[in-house]
């Protein structure tokens with residue numbers, strides 16, 4: 001036995017135990033090697049007429065034998081001579097493929113897409129195999145050789161037989177328990193799954209003999225006979241050529257029915273379709289990645305089908321986006337905006353990311369660095385042959401490449417969403433319904449840095465327009481003299497539309513954005529302004545839309561009722577910062593506004609968050625001097641009835657809270673206050 005060189009042994013040990021985190025990639029590595037070998041064979045034919053080969057003849061074949069515990073990966077590629085086996089498989093970290101690429105200058109060629117570069121992938125076999133046998137015959141040679149190894153100790157090379165050029169890699173799969181999952185690799189389903197996941201887009205067919213079942217057509221006279229027998233009440237027996245569904249499913253042959261059941265059973269016999277098993281060779285991979293095909297040649301149905309099968313969605317995507325970049329870093333991307341948010345979208349479990357391929361081989365299922373958080377709902381793939389991969393192909397070496405792709409992907413998604421907004425508003429509103437929250441979070445978490453990119457993608461429901469509007473549409477519809485963009489924030493649009501302070505702004509002819517998502521106000525605050533119009537909460541106590549005349553009148557009323565206002569303030573204690581008389585409170589006796597940066601709704605939201613604790617808004621009780629309740633207050637004050645002033649003050653304050661949809665501090669006290677009020681009313 002030949003020993004691996006000392007450094008090779010160390011490396012092999014490292015390979016098997018540390019380099020890969022996921023042992024199922026062994027098949028990806030072997031199929032990639034086979035694909036490289038076939039590519040080399042084809043490329044050799046291109047440069048040497050005598051070696052020409054029809055591309056259609058080149059293929060990779062998988063086989064497995066659960067009894068012998070073997071998996072075989074065969075190719076009819078370039079093969080390896082005795083020396084090649086020694087050099088390529090006897091020396092770890094020696095890549096014949098990388099050498100081939102350099103020597104033949106195939107790197108720039110579209111004809112070959114050599115995947116191997118480090119010379120280690122092959123050894124990942126030892127993560128699942130206790131023994132590996134490689135039988136290979138080099139192209140142009142008439143002798144074959146077998147390389148065999150049990151892993152770290154060393155390997156042997158012996159003469160062998162092989163009918164034509166190419167290579168068979170035969171793994172003897174380790175014994176293991178269910179947790180190791182080794183037995184799963186020895187099933188048709190297991191292998192098919194690995195090929196679909198990791199090697200679906202390898203450019204050559206990966207074939208495997210698979211077992212299928214089909215119904216057996218019963219000859220007409222036999223079916224008649226069966227029916228006759230059934231009519232006679234005699235029991236029928238299955239034909240020997242076919243098996244019943246039970247047998248196919250692995251069940252035992254059905255027992256002959258008891259005499260009393262005979263008629264029923266034969267009825268069933270006549271009706272039960274019979275099945276037979278057969279084998280056929282199936283191509284497991286789809287080969288041409290849909291993202292590499294020209295956009296004009298791909299139908300929407302194909303794109304939808306690809307999205308639905310690869311990203312496991314029952315609904316077609318709302319939009320598909322193709323990106324093709326050439327230059328120092330060439331890549332293709334195919335992205336999808338789903339039609340609906342997955343159930344775990346806004347949970348901690350959701351993983352954003354795009355599938356990352358290099359030379360058609362899957363490197364990473366979900367590469368998070370390719371998507372900004374605000375586009376985390378996008379699904380898709382990025383494929384680049386130019387990526388600097390690390391040795392395990394599990395991560396990348398140079399993040400600058402990823403950053404460059406991510407930045408282009410982000411711009412492209414933004415542009416496509418804007419095009420959808422302008423070209424297909426209905427679809428865009430559907431999109432925004434599902435994912436608008438992500439965009440709002442994007443603005444908020446970037447402290448507004450993403451405002452320039454995302455503000456125009458926002459939609460808000462405007463009260464007067466009574467539809468979803470972009471900020472641009474709102475701004476364009478602003479009447480002369482309107483400076484700010486007004487918004488109100490609460491649980492439901494219907495409720496918000498009826499709020500006194502919303503109505504006051506609308507009375508002035510200004511529209512109001514009715515915001516109902518918890519993130520809305522944080523997002524608008526982070527945005528600050530749009531087209532130089534600041535966002536202003538209608539419940540901001542400093543908002544003053546009154547005319548000079550109204551203002552003068554309010555000031556006058558305040559002066560005249562200064563004592564009353566301070567009595568009310570005193571009765572409410574710390575609950576309010578200020579009590580004022582206001583011209584903007586319509587119909588109701590009083591409304592609540594806030595001064596400072598925390599609104600009532602924000603206070604409520606923060607109270608729900610574990611770290612939001614006891615942030616309080618600074619509340620202002622605005623009284624409507626036109627309301628009869630104000631006259632009653634004045635009367636009580638004039639009569640020196642401090643108790644009554646206090647009672648009215650508390651009632652008005654609690655009422656104002658209820659109007660806002662805010663909880664009142666002491667509901668029981670409120671009920672008592674109302675009873676007290678009713679007792680003061682003169683009885684009829």
Ligand SMILES: Nc1ncnc2c1ncn2[C@@H]1O[C@H](COP(=O)(O)OP(=O)(O)OP(=O)(O)O)[C@@H](O)[C@H]1O
Pocket residue numbers: 029033034037075077078079080088089094095096097098115116117118119120121122123167
């Ligand atoms: N099926 C095969 N047919 C022909 N040559 C092969 C085959 N499998 C492996 N080789 C040779 O063995 C070398 C080592 O293979 P290995 O998988 O370890 O590394 P690699 O494919 O070159 O690089 P990487 O580690 O990036 O996959 C290859 O470069 C190739 O020359």
